[in-house]
Amino acid sequence: MATPEAPMDGGRPPGPPLKPPAGLPPGREPTPPRRRRGWWIAGGVVLALPLLGYATLSVLLDGEYLRRRVESAVTAATGRPFTLSGPVGLKLALVPTVVLEGPRFANAPGGSRPEMFTARRVEAEVALLPLLSQRLEIRHLTVVAPELLLETDAAGQPNWRFHPAAAPAQAPDSRPAPAPGAASTGGRPVQGYAVELRQVELRDGRAVWHDMRSGQTEQLALPALALHTEGDGTLRMMGDVGFRGLALSLDARGGSLSGLLSAQSGTQPGRPSAQDWPIDASLSGEGIQAQLSGTFSGNVWSGRLRVSADNTARLAMLVPGLALPPAEDLALDMDLAPGGPTSIRLAAGKVDLPRRDSGPDISLGPITVTAPDLGARVSATGEAQIGDLPLSWRADLPPPRAVRSGRGGPWPLQLSVTGEDLALSLGGTLAGPGPEGAAMDLSLKIQDLRTLGQRAHLPLPGLRGLEASTHLVGEADGWVGLRNLSLRSEQAEATGDLRLRPGSVPAVDGRIDVARLDLDAIPPPLPPAPAKADAGQGAGQGAGQDAGGATPTAPAAPAPPALPTGSRKVIPDLPVPLDRLAALEADLRLRVGLLRAGRLDWRNGEAVLALHGGRLLADPLAIDGAGGRIALRVAAEGTASPPSLDVSAHAPSVDLAALLPALGLPGGVSGMLDAETALSARGRTLREMAAGLNGSLGLALADGRVDISLLDAVAGDLRRLLLPNAPRNGSEAVRCLALRLQARDGVASAQAMLLETDIASVLGSGSVDLGQERLDLRLLPRARLGGIGLAIPVVVDGALAQPRLRADPQGAASAGAAILKELSNRRNDPGGMLGQTLNQALGQILGEGDSEADCAAQLRIARGGREGPVPAPAAPENRQGGVGDLLRGLLRR
Structure with a gap:
């Protein structure tokens, strides 16, 4: 029995072919059942994967698994507690977002506050498909209102150095293994997830720096900052930063996140250098820029730092309290190394030093300061400008670290300054950061100090061939000694020893011995040199010429405004800055x-x-x-x-013929003057002091001479009236000059006032009000003509600026009596009772009957009661002539 043939189409028995379903168009074959199943399977997978991702997230979030996972992971990695104070949520989308509310990360033990990091909210966009392969891929992490505290404790230890907790020993799991194919429960631990972070964004954040040792606190605003991973796994940070009112832009590139977490623990002995975390960052703002290229490991930086600023005002915003003079084009370059910065170079284009009062403009620059490291000597070179005087300088300075610590001294120091006809050198040693213990030699040579001062806009005297030297010694309490001080020039020679103490109230003490000083040979300072001609002037124009070829003249100084007539003052209202x-x-x-x-x-x-x-x-x-x-x-x-x-003051014997020209006063007077004064005043201006003047002034002179031209300049009209035939040239003998003024509250009253020559005399009394600048004097000029004395009383009053001189209306009788007295003497009755009585009466009227009216008495009063030289007795008068000579003199006939 034959065996039937197996079917070839998957089990359908052979038979006639199937007919197409009714309704299909001709030629269209039906889809095989296997192909339809493929499409259904593909669609199911597409729908299932997100469901599986969401299911995975649900499993992770179930029972606050994620909260515990994150808290335990961060705590284990850092050794410090990390908590989420708010709920954990999930926003469903194609890329779902996990929301963590209120994250808090603990500070180091002993910190200034419990948390090192806090935030209002953290949002994480998580990819779904990587979850199936146990990878946690966070595509975008947003941190809202974060605040990060970076500080060092009292011992200088930073709070960003973490100590991860040791993993506990795993006990054998005695629970029976699950049957094959059994599903795991959410309460059991699952395999760890590899974390991959793509991008981090900070919004409205702030970073705080705090030094617990110094108490210094700084804040850094982070309005918008983004951190993302490049294709090669490196990190890049970009965003805006605000610091002390200065808006800055940040652009930084670094290594991987895992490398950073590894590098923060520092390089350990025997571990590879791969822990070094590379960084290339730039920070820029208006007029300022900083660049850092190198590596980071623990709290140790290695690399190159470059900082530049267009002026010091930018640095003043970044470093408050930094007292820097105005400077331009600043640049700092250095290599960062574990032992400190190396290859240090500081440069400045121009530094303007503070200007004092009406002093010149002083600037330095360009300046270059270099040092191999902080423990090596510093070399500085540059240019300087004082007014229009260019200078070059060079300095070799001690190591900054050694000077600051005060150990390892003394350290050598050298400074040299050179310029046109100028050379200054300073060399010696420093014992510490202050002047105490310093020992240096200073020398200065200037060929022409006056010319140098003109270019430097300084009023310097005309010393020529100036050489100065001294030995500087730093003493205790901030004093600096100038020992063996020496100054030599063509016009002067001096030595001495001084001590100086700088400070808010500087101090100086010591001695100066001037062997010689010729002020007459020292020309006065020169005015500042005129500005150089512009380069745009024609080649044919010489320096100091205008376009027409003529040398321009300096514009005349404007005349001071004229004071009103009634307000003119003789005593200037100049300040006396005591x-x-x-x-x-x-x-x-x-x-x-x-x-x-x-x-x-x-x-x-x-x-x-x-x-x-x-x-x-x-x-x-x-x-x-x-x-x-x-x-x-x-x-x-x-x-x-x-x-x-x-x-x-007291000058008992002064030669007026030599003194007056030496003081720049008009000459024409000779004789030995005895002068003394004792004056006191209070006030802030010269006029105030004059208004409250107290004390005395005395002048006494005997047997002198005065030029007649000087007498005519002082009292020419009165002299010509009394002495119409007196000589106009030559000099006239002065028998005595006595003057003593006693001042009280600004009013000076005359106690002695007498000027007597061979042919005339002036006796006076009255006062001068220095506060009101008013005169109230009564003068009695007397002239002798032909043996007859003529006296005309005069009143001097009015303002000091406009004195009035007029005859005393009450003095006519005295003048007439003086004539009668002389007539009585001419009648050979000088000793008769009538003449004696008349002489006494007229003496009281004229003020000459008292003994104080003669030279000896008035000179004694002027000297304050002291005796002194008196004039020789007057020659006997020639009594030839008569009244007609006198009348002809008066009537000019």
């Missing part, structure tokens, strides 16, 4: 061997000055010259309200 005495402390002793001034030699000068707490005492101030010794004493108190000034 309050500035509080800005200096001083104890000085000065000696002068020879001083030449005004073509007069002064010798044996001495000055002792003490200035403390705004109180000045200069006693003595003395020097020999002009026929005698002049001594002064000056005391001032600048801290009083108002400030006070006391001046006393």
